[in-house]
């Protein structure tokens with residue numbers, strides 16, 4: 501029967517005392533990592549306010565699958581119309597909202613069809 505030499509015991513004791521101190525934080529980080537990754541890739545909704553004849557913020561950067569919701573906080577109608585025609589809200593009355601889900605990445609410039617000087621952009625990463 502194989503017998504471990506006596507010298508192995510002190511080395512093993514040293515390792516078992518030090519290893520858990522290093523492994524524990526690493527193990528916790530590894531266990532928590534999927535939570536952060538999931539939170540980051542989970543689709544979200546970004547809000548754009550329409551007020552004073554402006555989109556606020558005029559530029560938003562989102563991830564594919566995210567939603568942008570525009571809320572008309574002005575006293576007159578506005579709209580959100582993509583330059584490439586990929587989305588168009590029609591008239592958004594005062595207090596009303598319009599939402600669009602961006603599934604493709606790219607740069608989507610839009611304007612108000614009633615007031616063409618109102619411009620905004622959605623950057624989808």
Ligand SMILES: [Cu+2]
Nearest residue numbers: 578612614615
């Ligand atoms: Cu407008």
